[in-house]
Amino acid sequence: xxRMNAICDDEHLGNLHSLYVGQWNWKAMFTEQDRSLAxxxxxxxxIYAAILRAxxxxxxxxxxxxxxxxxxxxxxx
Numbered sequence: 001x002x003r004m005n006a007i008c009d010d011e012h013l014g015n016l017h018s019l020y021v022g023q024w025n026w027k028a029m030f031t032e033q034d035r036s037l038a039x040x041x042x043x044x045x046x047i048y049a050a051i052l053r054a055x056x057x058x059x060x061x062x063x064x065x066x067x068x069x070x071x072x073x074x075x076x077x
Contacts, residue, residue: 002026041069 006021013019028043048067052060 041067044069 002025004021004023004025007019008021009019030039045067052063052065
């Protein structure tokens with residue numbers, strides 16, 4: 001996990017944007033055994049659940065109760 005603080009002077013300033021950017025980044029390491037669709041979906045579900053717990057109650061109505069996965073047709077892969 002890392003934290004970045006930056007000044008982005010190419011942004012259009014307004015109520016939603018400022019010059020200052022503060023963000024946290026993280027990366028996950030996957031072992032060979034973890035490289036499956038089931039494992040990836042489990043990770044996404046856990047991240048989504050954490051986001052739901054962190055959201056303000058007033059914003060909660062904007063999110064579904066759980067993550068939904070769209071499957072691509074095998075011929076389109």
